[in-house]
Amino acid sequence: MQPEHIRASDADRDKVAERLREALAEGRLSPVEHEERLDGLYKAKTIGELSPLVADLPTGGFDYAAMERMSEAPSGMQILGSEARDLAGQSKGSENLVAVFGGAERKGRWLVEPRTNVSVLCGGVELDLREAVLSTREVTIQMAVILGGVNIIVPHGVRVINNTSAILGGADVHGTDQLTDPNAPVVRLTGTCMLGGIDIKAKGPRRKKGNKRDK
DSSP states (O other): OOGGGSBOOHHHHHHHHHHHHHHHHHTSSOHHHHHHHHHHHHHOOBHHHHHHHHTTSTTOSOOHHHHHHHHHSOEESSOOOHHHHHHHTTOOSEEEEEEESSEEEEOSSOEEOSEEEEEEESSEEEEEOTTOEESSSEEEEEEEEESSEEEEEEETTOEEEEOOEEESOEEEEESOOSSOOTTSOEEEEEEEEESSEEEEEEEOOOOOTTOOSOO
């Protein structure tokens, strides 16, 4: 099957929608053009139908080989060396983190699976991704938070897409870049927070011992 005939996924549509939003903000598209292309986006069924929507925009269009490489290549948040590749090779596809009347954390050099399921009940979870290795360019963190909290730290330049829903709770995003390289790593947040909170912050690299604060 030719790449342009492959059925488009929700992730494919999200990437095109984000590029169209950036083009509108940059003044490359008028509001009318933006609306027209969004209409075409929602009607598109294949990759081939999505491609023309961004083909005339910088870094637009679908490079099928590049897309395949991006989906398969691991991403080190700081340095992608042999150690990071070896770590990414240990991926199992998903990880479950559970904090019930207690806590759980991930920090330092650790592997972020394509999907991480976080379940919190009267507890807390800390996720520091600044030295982490992403098993794929885009990872999803699915959360179920009840009477608890989740704190997530990402390095600058990482795109955070917050699709969580809140019931008497909320998710706060601080300092994440609004416009980043289209090839930048993506952390997608989904799930529900009830009577709790999800806090996402972008920070500089961790400092060595002896320094009290992050950049």
